[in-house]
Amino acid sequence: MSLLKPFFNFWKKEDDNLFDENISIEETRFVVLDTETTGFDYENDRILCIGALVLQNGSIAIPESFEMYIEQDHYDKSTAQIHGILKDFILKRPSESEALQQFLAFLGDSVIIAHHTVFDVTMINKALERNGLPILENKTLDTAYLYKKTLIESHLFERKDHYSLDDLADKFDISKKDRHTALGDAYITAIAFLKIVKKLKEKKEVNLNSLFKL
Amino acid sequence: MKNTISHRVADFLKNFPPFNFLHHLELEKLSEQISIIYKDKDSVIFAENDATHDSFYVVHKGAVALKKNLKNAVLDMCDEGDIFGLRPLLAQENYIMEARAYEETILYAIPIAVFKPYALENRHIGNFLIESYASNTKNPYSDIHKNKLYGDFIGEEPSRSDQELFDLQPVKYSKKIVTCGPSTTAKEIAKILTKKKVGAILIVDEMLPIGIITDKDLRNKIVSGDYPITTTAETIMTKPVITYSKKMTVTEAQMAMMKSNISYLCLTKDGTVNTKAVGILSKHDLMVALGNNPAVLIKALKRTTKVKEIKPIRARIMQLLQGYLDQNIPMTLISKIITELNDACITRVIEMSLEKMSSPPPAKFAWLALGSQGRSEQMLHTDQDNAIVYENVSEVFRDETQAYFRKFAAHVNKGLFTIGYDYCPAEMMASNPKWCLSLDEWKTQIEYWITNHGKNEVLLSFIFFDFSVTYGDSETANQLSDFIFEKLKANPIFYVHLVSGALQSPSPTGFFRQFLVEQDGANKDQFDIKRRALMPLTDAARVLILSHSVKSISNTAERFEKLAELEPQNSELYLSCSYSFKALLKFRTKQGLLHHDSGQFIALESLSKMEKIKLKRTFKTIKELQELISVRFNVSNLV
Incomplete structure (x- = not known):
């Protein structure tokens, strides 16, 4: 027994990082976010807009949503075709530091949900570093990853490596009206997340903890 | 903000x-x-x-x-x-x-x-x-x-639960009134009626209704030769128009039509001819409102112009199904009618999708229903399984043709989703490039399945071999069936694999004859009637019917009936299989309607003792059938 103990503690320690088993998905405050950026380079590209909303108990309160366009010097004409944010439009916006601080206040210690979360979180963290702000330590979930877990495991059917937000919107019948605006994409991500959880629940019981262990 | x-x-x-x-x-x-x-x-x-x-x-x-x-x-x-x-x-x-x-x-x-x-x-x-x-x-x-x-x-x-009270509901009328002036000619009117797909037109003078012309008027006065087609509306219209208040109830409307022996009522703002017409109520509208019968539903379906409008009709089909089940109408008849109606819905979606395409199809094609739908056993809202086969085209047009049918299939799949068929989780849908092939490409595919008998190939052929043509050119599909039989004859070993596949369904009961229920997931402790009871019958029927090279019977119950005819020595078993299958299907359908789902999983505690006994009786038949096929195709030699 005594031999086993260190091992037991080792596991216990790991578990501390996760949440109380009793916390349900419904109780949890999720912040679903998306960023529009000047490009995909973590070092050189900049965030043009952060869109985020609060998802709690299956409900999204519009007054509680966050949509902020950020003033940036770096500007890339080629990506403007995607997000439609023109430079002039950005100039009248708050500075990066200001926007980030407001965003941190909005985010709190909520669980972050995004589509390809690594990208958005890294972009935000790089911006936080540049502005001498602490980087994000929030728990994160990724709808691109979670969606794959809803698919049946069968040799009859090839899973794709990447499922875009468009793929999810099509599968779940979510209107793509505001695609490529930060908050519009965050909304699609939020609805997709709810539908993913529903699908996962059909397979087996799901609580907040198990979402991180999939 | x-x-x-x-x-x-x-x-x-x-x-x-x-x-x-x-x-x-x-x-x-x-x-x-x-x-x-x-x-x-x-x-x-x-x-x-x-x-x-x-x-x-x-x-x-x-x-x-x-x-x-x-x-x-x-x-x-x-x-x-x-x-x-x-x-x-x-x-x-x-x-x-x-x-x-x-x-x-x-x-x-x-x-x-x-x-x-x-x-x-x-x-x-x-x-x-x-x-x-x-x-x-x-x-x-x-x-x-x-x-x-x-x-x-x-x-x-949708869903009008209390029929008798419903009669007192205000009528629903068509607000889109088709009108024309008194000087419009009969020829023009005929064109308008055809274009708007209605049977009557209101003749108005400064927005006030002065007369009405129906299909019948055109037949009696123009087609009969009494008047030339250049006659003006004024001359041939029925007048004065019988008008009613828009607040009338279904019963009042019915009585009004009977009383005056007319098929159209004109509704005006205050019920007199001196106010603006607000709507037209046809006998058809009333019939639709009054009840569900297949003819009315098919008619209503034909009149839809948007995919969205089909959804409420499907809801009515489900109501009809419920009614049939309540009245204990034979399952064979029920499934025929409901399948017919469901097919009509799908056909309508396909027609609308064709209209959405910028050009007509570049080649002949057939829309195939696979799996349970292909076997005409799908009555409830379930997943869609479908495929397209199109005739071979020359190399030059290959990519173009392929692109056309994929785009078309994407429209259809989306439309079917809108009317309540979920996307197939395994992507067995015509919009998937693998399920949208030319005749030759399908032949290559099927040959591969039959000659490479892995588990997946058997499973895929299970799903595909039950196809039936929902829409399009059945000749192309027929060639595909012929090809399947030809290849099967040449590869008899494939039957053995089909049979071993058919025997793999999990057993319905355990050692002590208790029901085996699901161990995990959302359906924990429920009985999976599809996999444990229906599928073993379906799979066995398929193998047997293929071995007799019987074409174009894909319904499981019908297959067993045919088998009983072909093998008189086993006719008793086959007939009891056919009966069991129908009983199980009815069971599943009832459960599905009750819980508004596919009916696949059944909570055993909700069943009466009698129902449980009935279920178990079918299991005995399943066991005997499985023994028969395993002996006949000598499966033990393989596994």
């Missing part, structure tokens, strides 16, 4: 009363205060006698059933754009009925505190609210907050 999502909400609300009365800036402002709520199927939004919430609700996606727990009957169904839960907020009393998500639903919750000022200030909104409550005064449910603007949609009122 104005943002992208509030725009999105406002953009939706502006299409529905009373929000359409708001100025767009007001609507934007209102939308900024709304919450978006996701509700799983069957979750309760509010219960009877609950204290009111601070918001009322608008259905954005999905449907919400309003019911009184006492009777547990659905009193009203709220569709996209419908409001519910408003009256109790205005009257400041508790909810008097329960609201429950009928399917997966997204709601907009609008805080009453934000909305109330608009209701008080804006006359149109106030009127709308008053009218939508007042119009229900004749309605037996007037004590219930029924918020539909009447006359809103024609024939879109």
